[in-house]
Amino acid sequence: MPTTLTAFADVTTSDSALRRFLHGLPGVDAVGLEARAASLGTRSIKTTAKAYAIDLAISMIDLTTLEGADTPGKVRALSAKAVNPDPTDRTTPMTAAVCVYPDMVATAKAALNGADVKIASVATAFPAGRAALPVKLADTHDAVAAGADEIDMVIDRGAFLAGRYLETYELIKAVKEACVRPDGSAARLKVIFETGELSTYDNIRRASWIGMLAGADFIKTSTGKVGVNATPANTLLMLEAVRDFKAQTGIQIGVKPAGGIRTTKDAIKFLVLVNETAGEDWLSNTWFRFGASSLLNDLLMQRQKLSTGRYSGPDYVTVD
16 A cells, blocks of 8 residues: 555646646535435444443543633643543543643643643634735744644635635645654644535535645644534545545544534544544544534533433533
């Protein structure tokens, strides 16, 4: 199996070549896609399997605060919750990461104090992405220099929707290079498409391939800041893309649905999508994440119910 992008070397040599490739991808059967996503969502997961799924989902959460009113105290509290989500049960897994704005990365790093929780930071003029390239790269450099392990960047949806595919590709490549530290190590790059603004499933498939060809470590649905965010259908489509990309290149890329996933039932539906579409190789927080915060509280309540037989209610979990 090949393990490089050699087979796609000619695809990104010009805007016209990339356009031919992207528009040559198979069209998405919207009805079929939505029907399959709905069908997989009906799977019943109970008892031991449910307990496993809850712990797995907790371990996949990027615990997030991305508000203008964020304070150091809020970030410290969120970091403490990421390390110890349920103070009454120390067997509860840590979350995968804490996700904050670049200016809060140093605060999160100090609060985590070496815990096995990644620090993710949004960059590139999140959430709109409306800034000049030097500003976007400076945003990324600042977050990486402050200690970010992961960068969640946004594409320029205006450029993509105008058909400037090579410009979109070059932006991702430039941010990928900005993720490299002086010692040669690099922050992992998650590329956010804002699927709710891409209008069609065909566009989501094309954006997925642009991100993967440009070196994304993860492809991510949304910022969580628009009306339509992660859905089972758009996540299924992106899972198909990373599966097919690995089959052709040997390179594995993660998927992160973000926004609107609030309940344990929702999370388990997404885990079923992962297992049935991409396969078990993606069932870890190395390759699949949830961009969510309110989801964690529901997972904790359901976890407590499984272990005690009682549903404790929202008053027994911390408020983010």
